[in-house]
Amino acid sequence: MIDDVLQVHGRRFDHCVAELAEFCRIPSVGGDDAAMDAAVAWLAGVMGDAGIEPHVLPGEENHPYVVGVARGASDRTLLFFNHYDIANYTNPVPREVVPGERHPFSGAVEDERVYARGTADDKATLLSRIHAVRAWREARGRLPVTVKFVLEGKRDLAINGLERFLVKHFPLVRADACCWEAGAKDEADRPVITLGHKGQLYVELSCRTANADYPSRLTALPNAAWRLVWALAAIKGPDERVRVPGFYDGVRPITPEAEAQFYARLSTDARGLRQRTGVPGFVKGLDGQDVMRFMYSEPVAAVCGLDAGHTGPGHKLVTPGAARARVEFRLVPDQDPGRLLTALRAHLDARGFDDVEIEVLASNPPYSIPADSPLPRLVADAARETYGVEPVLVPFATGMGSRYLFRRHTVMPIVGFAVGYAGSALETSEEHIRVRDYDEGIRHILAILARAHTLPLVEGTGGMA
Numbered sequence: 001m002i003d004d005v006l007q008v009h010g011r012r013f014d015h016c017v018a019e020l021a022e023f024c025r026i027p028s029v030g031g032d033d034a035a036m037d038a039a040v041a042w043l044a045g046v047m048g049d050a051g052i053e054p055h056v057l058p059g060e061e062n063h064p065y066v067v068g069v070a071r072g073a074s075d076r077t078l079l080f081f082n083h084y085d086i087a088n089y090t091n092p093v094p095r096e097v098v099p100g101e102r103h104p105f106s107g108a109v110e111d112e113r114v115y116a117r118g119t120a121d122d123k124a125t126l127l128s129r130i131h132a133v134r135a136w137r138e139a140r141g142r143l144p145v146t147v148k149f150v151l152e153g154k155r156d157l158a159i160n161g162l163e164r165f166l167v168k169h170f171p172l173v174r175a176d177a178c179c180w181e182a183g184a185k186d187e188a189d190r191p192v193i194t195l196g197h198k199g200q201l202y203v204e205l206s207c208r209t210a211n212a213d214y215p216s217r218l219t220a221l222p223n224a225a226w227r228l229v230w231a232l233a234a235i236k237g238p239d240e241r242v243r244v245p246g247f248y249d250g251v252r253p254i255t256p257e258a259e260a261q262f263y264a265r266l267s268t269d270a271r272g273l274r275q276r277t278g279v280p281g282f283v284k285g286l287d288g289q290d291v292m293r294f295m296y297s298e299p300v301a302a303v304c305g306l307d308a309g310h311t312g313p314g315h316k317l318v319t320p321g322a323a324r325a326r327v328e329f330r331l332v333p334d335q336d337p338g339r340l341l342t343a344l345r346a347h348l349d350a351r352g353f354d355d356v357e358i359e360v361l362a363s364n365p366p367y368s369i370p371a372d373s374p375l376p377r378l379v380a381d382a383a384r385e386t387y388g389v390e391p392v393l394v395p396f397a398t399g400m401g402s403r404y405l406f407r408r409h410t411v412m413p414i415v416g417f418a419v420g421y422a423g424s425a426l427e428t429s430e431e432h433i434r435v436r437d438y439d440e441g442i443r444h445i446l447a448i449l450a451r452a453h454t455l456p457l458v459e460g461t462g463g464m465a
Contacts, residue, residue, distance in 0.1 A: 002136075002139075002446055002447070002450050004139045004140070005135055005136050005139040005140065005446055005450075006135075006443065006446065007139070008135045008138050008139040009131075009132075009135040009442055009443065009446065012131075012134075012135060012138075013439060013442075016127075016131045016438070016442065017109060017114065017435060017438065018109075019046065019127065019131075020107075020114055020119075020123065020124060020127050020438065021107035021108070021109055021114055021116075022042075022107065023039075023042060023043075023046075023107075023123050023127055024105065024107040024114065024116035024117075024118060024119050024123055025105050025106070025107040025116065026038050026039045026042060026105070027086070027093070027104070027105045027117075028084055028085055028086055028118065028153070029085065029086045029088050029093050030063070030085040030086070030088060030153065030154045030155045030156060031088075031155050031156065033063070036063040036064075036084075036085065036153050037063075037064075039084050039153070040056055040063070040064050040066055040084070040153070043066050043084060043151060044056055044066060046127070046130055047066070047068045047130060047149070049134070050070075050130050050131075050133050050134035050137065051070055051133070051134070051137045052068040052069065052070045052130065052133060052147070052149065053068065053069045053070065054066060054067070054068050055067040055068070055069070055172065057165070057169060059152075059153065059161055059165060060161045060164060060165070061155065061160075061161035062152060062153055062154050062155055062161045062162075062165075063085065063153030063154070063155060064153065065150060065151065065152055065153070065165055065169075066084070066149070066150075066151040066153075067148070067149060067150055067151070067169070067172055067173060068130075068147075068148065068149035068151075069146070069147075069148050069149075069172070070133055070137070070143055070146065070147045070148075071142075071143070071146050072142060072143035072144055072145040072146040072147060073142050073143065073144055073145070073453075074144055074145040074146070074452070074453040075146075075457065076145040076146070076176050076177075076452055076453055076455050076457065077145060077146040077147075077148060077174070077175040077176050077177075078145050078146070078147050078148070078175060078176070078177055078178075078179065078448075078449070078452045078455070079147075079148045079149070079150065079173065079175035079177070079178040079179070079412065080126075080129045080147070080148070080149050080150070080178070080179050081149075081150050081151075081152070081178055081179070081180050081181060081406070081414075082122050082125060082126035082129070082149070082150075082151050082152070082181045083122050083126075083151065083152045083153065083154060083181065084122075084123065084126060084151050084152070084153050085118075085152070085153045085154045085155075086117050086118035086121075087117075087118070087121050087426070087427050088427075091427040091428055093117055094429075098429065101429040102115055102429045102430060103429075104116065104117045104429055105117060105118075109435070112434060112435045112436065113432040113433065113434050113435065114432055114433055114435065114438070115430065115431065115432040116431065116432075117427070117428075117429070117431050118431070119424075119431055119432055119433050120184065120418075120419070120420035120424035120425075120426055120431055120432065120433050121420070121424075121426050121427070121431070122181045122418070124418075124419040124420065124433045124437075124438055124441065125181045125418040125419045125420070125441065126151065126181065128419050128438060128441040128442045128445060129149070129179070129445050130149070131442050132442045132443075132445035132446050132449065133147055133445075133449075135442070135446065136446060136449055143449065144449055144450065144452060144453050145449065145452040145453055145455075146175075147449075148172075148173060148175055150173050160362070160364075160402060160405075162402050162405050163402075163405050166405060166406070174412075175412050175458075176412060176455050176456070176457055176458045177375045177412055177413055177414075177452075177455050177458075178403075178406055178412050178413070178414040178415075179379070179414075179415060179416070179417070179448070180194070180397075180401065180403060180414050180415065180416035180417075181416060181418050182194050182197070182397035182399055182401055182416035182417075182418060183394075183397060183415075183416045183417040183418050184418045184419070184420030184421055184422065184424060185420065185421035185422060185437065186266075186267045186292075186392055186422055187267040187269050187270070187272050187273065187292075187422045188267045188268075188269065189421060189422075190267075190387075190389055190390070190391060190392050191383045191386075191387050191389070191391045191392070191417065191440075191444070192391065192392045192393075192394060192417065193376060193379055193380055193383065193391050193392070193393045193394070193415055193416070193417050194394055194395075194396060194397040194415065194416035194417065195368050195369050195370075195371060195376060195393060195394065195395050195396070195415055195416075196366065196367040196368030196369060196395055196396050196397070196403060196414075197364075197366070197367050197368075197396055197397050197399075197400060197401040197402075197403050197404070198299075198330045198331055198332055198366055198396045198397075198400070199330070199331035199332070199335060199336075199337055199364055199365045199366035199367075199404075200328065200329065200330060200331060200337065200362055200363065200364050200400055201328070201329040201331065201337040201340050201341060201344075201360070201362075201363050202304075202326070202327070202328045202329075202360070202361045202362035202363070203326075203327050203329075203341070203344070203358050203359060203360055203361060204324055204325070204326055204327075204358075204359045204361055205228065205231060205232070205324065205325045205327055205356050205357070205358060206228075206322065206323065206324040206325075206356070206357045206359070207224055207227050207228050207231070207322070207323055207324075207353075207355055207356045207357065208224060208321060208322045208355075209221070209222040209223065209224040209227055209320075209321055209322070210222070210224070210319075210321030210322075211321060212321050213309060213310075213318045213319065213320050213321050213322075214318065214319050214321065215317060215318065215319070216317040216318055216319045217317070218319060219319075221319045221321075223319050223320060224308055224309075224320045224321055224322050224323040225308035225309055225320045225323045227323065227353075227355075227356075228306075228308065228323040228324070228325055228356065230353075231348060231351075231353040231356045232303060232325060232327070234347070234348065234351045234353065235301060235327070235344070235347070235348075236301045239284075240283050240284050240300075242299070242300075242301045242329075243347070244340070244343050244344050244347045245343060245346075245347060246339070246343050247299070247335075247340065247343070248299070250333075250334040250335060250336075251299060251332055251333075251334075251335065252332070252333055252334065254297060258395070261371045261393060262296070262371070262393060262394055262395055263289075263293050263296070263297065265390075265392050265393075266289050266292040266293060266296065266392070266394070267289065267292055267392075268288050268289040269288070270282065270286075270287060270288055270289075270291040270292070272422060272423065273291065273422070276423065276425070282294075295398055296394050296395060296396055296398070297332065297395075298332070299329070299330060299331050299332050299335055300329070300330050301327060301328070301329050301330075302327070302328045302330070303325055303326070303327055304326040304327065304328050305325065305326040306323075306324075306325045307323065307324050307325070308320040308322065308323035308324070309323075326361070330400075331365070331366055332366055332396070333366045333368060334366075335366065336365060337363040337364065337365060338363070341358070341360060341363070344358065345358060364400075364402065364404055364405075365404055366396070366404070367403045367404035367414075368395050368396060369413050369414065369415070371393050371395075373413060374413070374454075374455060374456055375413040375414075375415050375455065376393060376415050378448065378451050378452070378454065378455065379415050379417065379448060380393065381447075381451065382444055382447035382448045382450075382451060383417070383444060383447075385447050386440055386443045386444040386447050387440060387444070397416055401416075403416075411458050412458055413458075417444070418441075419433055419437050419438055419440075419441035420433050420437065421433075421434065421437060
């Protein structure tokens with residue numbers, strides 16, 4: 001029983017919400033050195049107040065890593081991974097307040113919600129874990145297990161200095177289990193526990209048909225934009241099927257066990273997602289539960305950006321001499337990004353597009369752990385106690401992540417869950433979390449801490465550095 005810890009949490013909760021709002025007012029967008037340094041200093045101070053020993057370590061390509069250590073009574077070690085940078089990829093943060101829109105870093109607490117860019121992704125989840133540790137330590141003095149934090153600050157989505165960081169600082173961050181930051185409540189308002197991340201191959205395709213852009217009256221000149229569009233059409237057709245030979249080889253069929261564990265329990269209501277995104281319908285005519293099933297189980301290819309010729313204001317008649325596109329392949333077990341890259345090159349060559357160059361911008365394999373292993377069972381039991389409903393386990397988070405690096409370098413099992421819900425409006429001026437979700441998020445962590453001493457030790461990784 002942890003009634004005494006919950007009582008301390010309850011008394012401090014209003015202060016926790018105020019601290020969250022303060023944290024969210026720091027405009028820690030990746031690449032903004034001053035704001036990111038302010039976030040690092042703020043986090044180190046809050047960690048120290050919570051009895052967590054902070055270590056600020058250089059991140060080479062990334063902003064500094066903030067590593068926290070709080071010793072516990074058990075020889076088990078639980079690691080929390082979060083990021084303190086604010087996503088700036090699909091909807092860049094405006095440099096000035098847009099008339100009629102909420103300030104992107106208001107930190108306003110209104111209608112039992114906390115508003116700011118980065119609140120749901122990922123500051124509320126990050127701070128809920130620190131606040132849980134603080135409540136436990138104030139109530140009982142010592143944690144039941146050793147707790148560690150790794151807080152990352154990316155400069156850019158494509159930059160991944162995490163592997164070099166782990167190689168260099170492995171003794172400090174080693175643990176027996178890790179809680180990631182991906183898995184907000186679903187459309188039915190049920191807590192989601194993610195068991196992995198999809199893999200990724202992210203490339204830039206480019207071609208050049210002339211030494212510059214030329215006036216379009218020179219109609220005999222080849223057009224680089226058309227050339228690249230035709231190459232893209234060779235990769236995927238209107239049926240949403242990827243045409244690269246072997247792309248679907250090795251994709252695991254949905255087994256009866258996976259159907260029962262994951263897919264049969266996905267939300268059957270996709271109306272909220274359609275309304276929030278303003279789309280008339282989903283790909284392949286999907287609706288209902290099939291929307292979520294597709295997102296969690298299918299590998300896909302997506303054009304993330306196109307650039308060629310004149311795209312600015314005014315009337316400019318040109319034939320582009322160069323064109324480029326960013327293409328992402330999201331992969332599921334047992335797809336391999338290296339094999340896909342080789343197959344993509346061969347496919348474009350065979351279709352006559354040997355002049356289209358491929359540059360790899362990001363690559364990582366899929367990662368997932370079994371639903372019936374000890375860590376998912378423990379986190380799910382804690383969720384049932386906290387939320388009073390059956391949690392939803394999914395094989396992958398919908399976003400990208402670097403769990404595979406922790407698994408590769410530290411062997412520890414990893415699951416993800418987060419403070420937030422389907423309507424949190426990520427990466428918009430209305431991004432927010434609900435206050436009640438923040439309360440439940442802290443309580444969920446406390447329930448996990450109460451059980452964490454039962455986790456299996458991972459040989460060679462448990463205990464203090």
